[in-house]
Amino acid sequence: MFRSLSLLATCCLFFSCFFFSSCEKEGITKIDTLRIIDTLDIDRPINLKATKGVYGSRITVSWTPMPLAQKYQLFKFNDVTQKYVLLKELTDTTFDDSVISKSLTKNFYKVRTYNSATSFSRFSDADFGYTSASSYYKALTFGSEGSGASQFNFNMHIEVDKTGNIYVSDEGLNRVLKFSSTGSFIEQFYSGSAARAVAFLVMEIISQPVHKAIVMFKYLIRTNN
Numbered sequence: 001m002f003r004s005l006s007l008l009a010t011c012c013l014f015f016s017c018f019f020f021s022s023c024e025k026e027g028i029t030k031i032d033t034l035r036i037i038d039t040l041d042i043d044r045p046i047n048l049k050a051t052k053g054v055y056g057s058r059i060t061v062s063w064t065p066m067p068l069a070q071k072y073q074l075f076k077f078n079d080v081t082q083k084y085v086l087l088k089e090l091t092d093t094t095f096d097d098s099v100i101s102k103s104l105t106k107n108f109y110k111v112r113t114y115n116s117a118t119s120f121s122r123f124s125d126a127d128f129g130y131t132s133a134s135s136y137y138k139a140l141t142f143g144s145e146g147s148g149a150s151q152f153n154f155n156m157h158i159e160v161d162k163t164g165n166i167y168v169s170d171e172g173l174n175r176v177l178k179f180s181s182t183g184s185f186i187e188q189f190y191s192g193s194a195a196r197a198v199a200f201l202v203m204e205i206i207s208q209p210v211h212k213a214i215v216m217f218k219y220l221i222r223t224n225n
Contacts, residue, residue: 042068044121045093045111050129053104059129061109062094066121069113073124077108084110103133142183147173150185 047064054060061074073089075084087109088095100107106128113121143150153172160166164181167189176190 023063042066042113042115042119042121045072045113048056048109048111048124048127049106050109050127052129053132056103056132057100059094059100059107060096061095061111061127061129063111063124065093068115070115071113072111073114073120074109074111077126084108088112097207100131101156103131106130124190140183142179143168143224150177150179152177155178209211 043066045063045066049062052058071089072093073086074088074095076087076089076097077083078085087097097107097109107130108126108128110123110124110126143152143155145151145153147153151174152168152170154170155168156171157169158166160181165186166179166183167176167180168179169176174191174193175188178186178189180186
């Protein structure tokens with residue numbers, strides 16, 4: 001009887017070792033497979049960004065260019081089908097989506113690197129954007145509060161001449177400041193009373209050649225002082 005129990009214990013031990021050995025090998029295989037998937041040569045796009053209320057009638061979607069990427073596929077979530085559908089296949093990393101059904105409503109996007117039907121990455125993280133329904137958008141920001149160059153106390157009006165220079169009247173400091181088209185300070189164009197009216201005067205003068213407009217503008221200011 002003891003000999004039978006000993007034989008049974010030996011068989012159980014053998015099958016247990018065989019079972020755990022098989023499981024261990026299977027586990028290693030699965031881990032290795034996952035490791036291969038996570039080290040694909042084609043990286044998924046990162047830093048996907050969609051504008052949120054920046055534009056009135058479009059959403060701009062952008063992401064970081066990826067190495068080895070020949071082109072990308074941009075997908076947009078469809079509320080009807082409840083699925084992401086292909087919006088555009090492109091080589092650029094920026095896309096303007098002008099087909100927006102409703103303003104101030106979230107539109108979700110995601111993108112993947114796509115070189116061919118057999119060579120593509122996983123999808124990026126999703127991001128959403130929306131339109132503001134306004135007919136204008138923020139094109140440039142410059143200046144700060146204060147009394148120095150490039151600073152404002154109570155700016156009232158803004159005008160632009162034919163070369164793109166920007167004039168801002170500051171009623172609090174009684175002056176007009178002139179900036180380049182990129183917002184860099186050029187000069188204090190006028191200082192004195194009626195700075196608010198001067199801003200309107202710029203609008204009338206810029207219809208003439210620019211070099212004459214500036215001379216005439218300064219001449220009119222001097223005669224008013």
